[in-house]
Amino acid sequence: MHNLPNLITRRRLLWAVPVVIVAAAGLGAAAMMQPPPADLDLSLMKSTDHGHYVASVEPGLSPIVTGTIHGWIVEIKTPDGKPVEHAEISISGGMPQHGHGLPTEPKVTAELGRGRYQVEGMKFNMPGWWTVNVAVKGPAGPDTATFNLIL
Ligand SMILES: [Cu+2]
Structure with missing residues (x-):
């Protein structure tokens, strides 16, 4: 005869593997889909x-859509x-809840006068909460905003 308790243990283990995988995937997805603060x-x-300084930004796309390179x-x-x-x-940024930065490296391409600067290469590649950091080096010293x- 087979060793019956051993067979049952093995079957339980086989069940447990997919259950653990599905649970881990679920937790990962839940972390990605946290609502923004x-x-x-x-x-x-x-x-x-x-x-x-007082900094303001004017995205060149309204509304901003994911996946489209545009200027600010x-x-x-x-x-x-x-x-x-x-x-x-200089411009940097990312998604605080995902731990990644911008998918592009936006750059100032022109000074437009009256304190306005053209930034090209903005892109957001997924929906969610993004931060965009504007670092300024000017006469009053360095500062950031x-x-x-939310996309
Ligand atoms: Cu992300």
């Missing part, structure tokens, strides 16, 4: 973190509203 500041104009205009002013010319602007987007 309810209190996100979605404004497109704000003071930089140390108050040296970034505008930098002093806290009292004067345009900041000849600043060095972080904008939130």
Whole structure:
């Protein structure tokens, strides 16, 4: 005769493997689909973190759709509203809940005058909560502003 208890144990183990795989996949998917924080500041104009500038962004696509490369205009002013010319602007960003950055490396391609800068190469490759960091090096020193987007 077969060793019956041993057979039952094996069958249980065979069951357990797919159950564990499905559970792990489910947890992974749940992490990817977390809702964004309810209190996100979605404004497109704000003071930089140390108050040296006021930064605003104007996405060239409205609404922004995923997967399309497009341009943004970034505008930098002093806290009292004067345009900041000849600043060095760099853009970074990503998805805080997914742990990845932007899929592209956006760059300033032109200074448009009156504190406005053309940024090209913006792209968001999936829906969810994105942050876009605008780093400014200007006469008042370096400073950054972080904008939130929900796609
Ligand atoms: Cu993502």
